[in-house]
Amino acid sequence: MTDQTRFLQIHTLTPYIGVLLNRDDVGQAKRLPLGGTIRGRVSSQCQKRHWRRATGEWSLMPLGNLAIRSRQTFVKHVAEPLTNDEGLDPEKVAEAVLAIQAELLGESKKAAAKKKAEDYVAELKTNQVIVLGHAEIEYVKSLVRTLVADTASMKELKAAVAALLKKEKPNFASMREGAGLDAALFGRMITGDILARSDAAVHVAHAFTVNALETEPDYFTAVDDITQDSGEQGSGHINISELTSGLYYSYVVIDLPLLVSNLQGCHQRDWANADRSLAGKVVEQLIGLIATVSPGAKLGSTAPYGSADTVVVEAGNRQPRSLANAFYKPVLARNDLREAASGELLKHLTRLDGMYGRAEMRQASSLIDNFSIDGRAPVPLPDLAAWAGAIAAGTLPFKPEA
Known part of the structure; x- marks a missing residue:
């Protein structure tokens, strides 16, 4: 089994400006305390729902029926x-x-x-x-x-x-x-003995801003056309909302043995010899979804559409670990927060390699100038997704030095 990758880890950095991506129970942006500062947050449930329901070139829908x-x-x-x-x-x-x-x-x-x-x-x-x-x-x-x-x-x-x-x-x-493609990925929780829980093969962390939360109250009005035309002053509606800006770090882990088991109905111990072609296609599409699908409320008034500036994919056998601690201290940047955050991500990765040794294959896509991963230049996102898909399908053997 040494030539088989067990885990894929996906790290992304995605900027959003003037948005309200994920609201709490009082309508404000969800938050997360970290390192003594408050960060913006997007829940894992929010992210997964948008990935499940996404259409377009990276959609999961053509690969199989989704659950209800x-x-x-x-x-x-x-x-x-x-x-x-x-x-x-x-x-x-x-x-x-x-x-x-x-x-x-x-x-x-x-x-x-x-x-x-x-x-x-x-x-x-x-x-x-x-x-x-x-x-x-x-x-x-x-x-x-x-x-x-x-x-x-x-x-x-x-x-x-x-x-x-x-x-x-x-x-x-x-x-x-038989619970559908998305249940094979994200699991299902059922209290009954027969429809017992299916464990999620895709583990999704709550995304958070690498910088301190930046907010702005958005005071807005709606004009009543009829009363305005008749000369009446004032508005038909007044309200206030919250807009935020920030660079979000997100982290996703794919458990390949469990994914293949869920998709094919085989035991996890037999995953390496099962038909893994569907798993490869699913992983390829999922990489694209993670990089390009925006979770967002207030679509009509903020157009909260953004794609990741940096995507790093790691393939390995040992226990996954997040790179969130690269941003335990909020990133401060006078010039470009995106460049500073990508630099912090790579520095933290280098420190982890120095302490624990490198045991993963890595590839990346990035818009950041002079970005490199393990001495290699970034590749286009479709190539990165195809690389991860080949690993999941079993056509690319595990070689940490590669």
């Missing part, structure tokens, strides 16, 4: 299509769906008994957002469709449901691997 994340999946994608579109008996559909839902989510018999099939729209909503893939949803629909069609009464249906739950237990258990 909702509390209403059993209502909107199972019960309603079977009753409204296919004309099946609503009460029988609800009874069957309730039983299968309870089995999948690990609901107690006592809790399931309290539910009323006639009010299925309310009862089929889950207490938490669940992650189900399209294949899983279609499978559940097919089971319910068959149960309803093959039974003449509610009594027969309940007996058929009980028999089916026993018969389908192996198939229910296999649904762990």
Whole structure:
């Protein structure tokens, strides 16, 4: 296994000016205390959601079906299509769906008994957002469709449901691997025994500014055209928002054995010999998404679109480690914060190599003048993404000196 890379680490530095990327519960920019100063922050959840839903050249969507994340999946994608579109008996559909839902989510018999099939729209909503893939949803629909069609009464249906739950237990258990491409990457949390949690193969840190948070209150008004035209003074709306500027460091780790296992349904110990072509394509697209997709609120008023100035990818076998400590002290720069931050990133990397030894292959893309990584000039982002994809696919062996 020494010729196989187990982890990919992606580090980026991305500038944003006059934006509100990720808001907290009171509408202000999310924050993070670090090194005695307050920094701007973008949560990992925010980043992952934008990557999952991104379209364009780096989109994950062409590579496979993405999961549906909702509390209403059993209502909107199972019960309603079977009753409204296919004309099946609503009460029988609800009874069957309730039983299968309870089995999948690990609901107690006592809790399931309290539910009323006639009010299925309310009862089929889950207490938490669940992650189900399209294949899983279609499978559940097919089971319910068959149960309803093959039974003449509610009594027969309940007996058929009980028999089916026993018969389908192996198939229910296999649904762990059917949660969709994004669940294979980012995991899913389910409380039930059957749809147990799937561990995330992609680990995403909260991004933060390498400089102290810079904010500006944005006082704005909306003009009422009708009252203004009639000569009335004042505005139709007055409000205030918060805008921030900063250079964000983000850090992502890809666990390749787990990624291949999640995508192919194989055991992690067999990942190196599995078909890794899809993993290679996924990694290539993900590198592009991380570098180019902006998480952002207030799209219409701030156009918060930015791409990374610097992207560093490391491939190795030992435990990953963030380069966040390069910015434990806020970066101060009179001329160019971007150049100063890239320099701090490289200096910290050099210090880590000096203390622990170098055990990773590295490549980078960067807009910064005279930027180099391990003595090599940066490459275009598509080349960097293809390099990482080849590592994930197993076509590029692990050679730390390369």
